[in-house]
Amino acid sequence: MSQAPRDDLFGSYSDQLDSRTFDEMFAADDVRDNYAAVHTAFSEMDALDVQARADSLASSYLDQGVTFGVEGEERPFPLDIVPRLIEADAWRTVDVGVRQRVNALEAFLDDVYGAGEVFNDGVVPRQVVTSSEHFHRVVAGITPPNGVRIHVSGIDLIRDGDGEFRVLEDNARVPSGVSYVMTNRRAMSAALPEVFADHRIRPVSSYSRQLLGALRAAAPAGVTDPTVVVLTPGVYNSAYFEHALLARTMGIELVEGRDLVCRGGRVHMRTTRGLEPVHVIYRRLDDEFLDPVHFRADSMLGIPGLINAARAGNVSIANAVGNGVADDKLLYTYVPDLIRYYLHEEPVLKNVDTWRMAEKDAREEVLDRLDELVLKPVDGSGGKGIVIGPAATQGELDTLRAAILRDPRAWIAQPVISLSTVPTLVEDGIRPRHVDLRPFAVNDGERVWVLPGGLTRVALPEGELIVNSSRGGGSKDTWVMADPAEPVAPEAPELGHHGVVEGLPPDHGPAHDTVEEPVEQQQQQQQATDDPEHATEEDPTC
């Protein structure tokens, strides 16, 4: 570790650190080794240069239309100029841990919508699942063609006070944010080319290919060249940008519910050449809106008859309907047990300590110390409904207490965990801000592939612990370092080349044939002006 030279940008950075929080760049006053190059680069840049780069980053995002929607309005998604680095060793743990978790959740879902042995064996009370509003009996007994239900998952991770990764929550329904992983990388390589070149960063661009591969692998039996589509709720959805980006980079159609129609248990899309069959639907729509026949009858976003078509085995829905039982915050507390039960392994990534409010002893303990804990509604998302005890007023705590007593099943409690901090450009320089990490995993039925990167969300206000974009959060490009022992791009080039190629010089064209003619023309004109009496009538240009 090296002593950090102090300059304006980092200024009073270390004053804002506290011992209970893990800062990913600094260990007290020393820069951690893996961040040395980034720290040096930013220390050498002057503040105006950094600001100019940050501004061009922002305007390039606006030009590209990289936005998320808030109440129907498009907002740019703030991208911080300082990258977040994850060393190869730490990533290996994440990679293994996420794969393990996804495999356990897959096994659990298969069990829930199948035999239900996990209940009979007493690992998870049946009531945990049946009382979940995301449990859909209509899909019981539907076995996906390649057995996969969680084609795409986002397991949210944080680093605790010791820097250890822990799982904060699972997302097995329609996790979003992967588009920013891809656009962030491109924007950052333009904004910080020299820093970028100093690191061996694992590429994230293959996500679309992996996803398309997994979706094609999920096609109904007997379909060799499936038509895959992305189903979006429409342009006013907050993640529309992402839906369009995924469809574009996979080269497949982005459809809305009204573009699809079910006939005779099969799904078709309306094209300029009539109806064409659809085999796999990567839906970015919640279960409740998918099919008005089975779910909300008033939904205009879905396709009537879709579930029946899936049951008939004519179309695959990714992610599967009913996955919500697996990423419920109450079920979360059982996941370590599920890993042991299904995989006979110890969890690689730990949970955050959690109390279930439905359990009487835990509830009593938590109610005594509400002001020290974080209370979360089990089916909330996007930071909605979370109450942070130490930051809440007495009135808020009283309301919370009443809410917990009214419906204990709806709440879990966790200790306040200080999310790790990463240097972030704010108004008065580079300061520590709290971050989390959402790695994305794609399951094609053969193996679970974890995108080496993931979305780092950063809470921009000082001290803020909720990193959600709807709460003034931004994002950071997440650089996963390549293992020194492994090549970054192991893929062999598909097109060969042998030896050095010499390009031909470009054809000249007549415009390059300079020399005499113009000189002659000028002389001609000169004669004409100098010596009017002998002016020639001849046209000088011929």
Added chain:
Amino acid sequence: MLSRIAESLFWIGRYVERADDTSRILDVQTQLLVEDPGIDEAVSCRQLLSVMGVEDFEGTANRRAIMRVLATDPDSPTSMVASLEAARESARRARETLSTDMWEAINTTWRAIGSGRVRTMRPPALFAWVRERSSVIAGIADSTMSRDEGWQFLILGRSIERVDMTARLLSTAALSDGPKVAWPTTLRAAGAYEAFLRTYRGLEADRDAAEFLLLDRLFPRSVVYALTRAERSLENLASNGGRRAGFDDESLRLLGRARAELEYRPLADVVFDLPVEMERLQRSCSNATDAITHRYFSTETPMSWLGGAH
């Protein structure tokens, strides 16, 4: 191709062309108002508004009003700014099918409107800017889009809009009080002045100018050229290889008939009452659009035999 996407592309073509042509028409008119001392500002502005299809205009028709209604007011559906915004909205819906370059060209144009840059421009600069942006968009489309169905719909939309708007441009010229100034300015607005001079060897007659903008088969902004281009796109889309008799596409019939009406009648007949003739042309464009919508974009399943596609 998805019907919804096809529709978006068709309308991107139309909206961008509409902004472009509106700027050309406004350019002529604002110049005429300046250059021609004998012109009655109120009368000619009102005429312009009516040619541009503004029906419920209230207040004093003057230069400022036409700039507002036809150029800068985003709430006025006939304004250039509104057309560009609509183009961007259509592009957003077809985002995944557009090339990144194409999307960014449209999006940055839209951003300049939102950021207020447009409001600070003087009218001539604004007209030039709109023309430049639509050329950029058209150029990028030309160099990055595959010549597939999407391209055909984009070109179809652009061509139909060009017919419609050139018809309006011709109407404004014909209705103008000062035709001696009007026709050369109109030719310039259509970017056709030099092409016209070369074709007609510098003889400037109003009739020739009208003939050139209506009937020239080689100049890309002429009515007949744009009609032919639209017909070709429709033929490519229908691809009903080797029909022996007639056309089965209503929009193709409408456009073909409109073109024949222009090309196979004596010019004197056509220009006898040019504004009325031009209105008829606009109606053909409108009907053709309905027919295209019905056949290709309608959410109803088109009634056609697909022989073995299922």
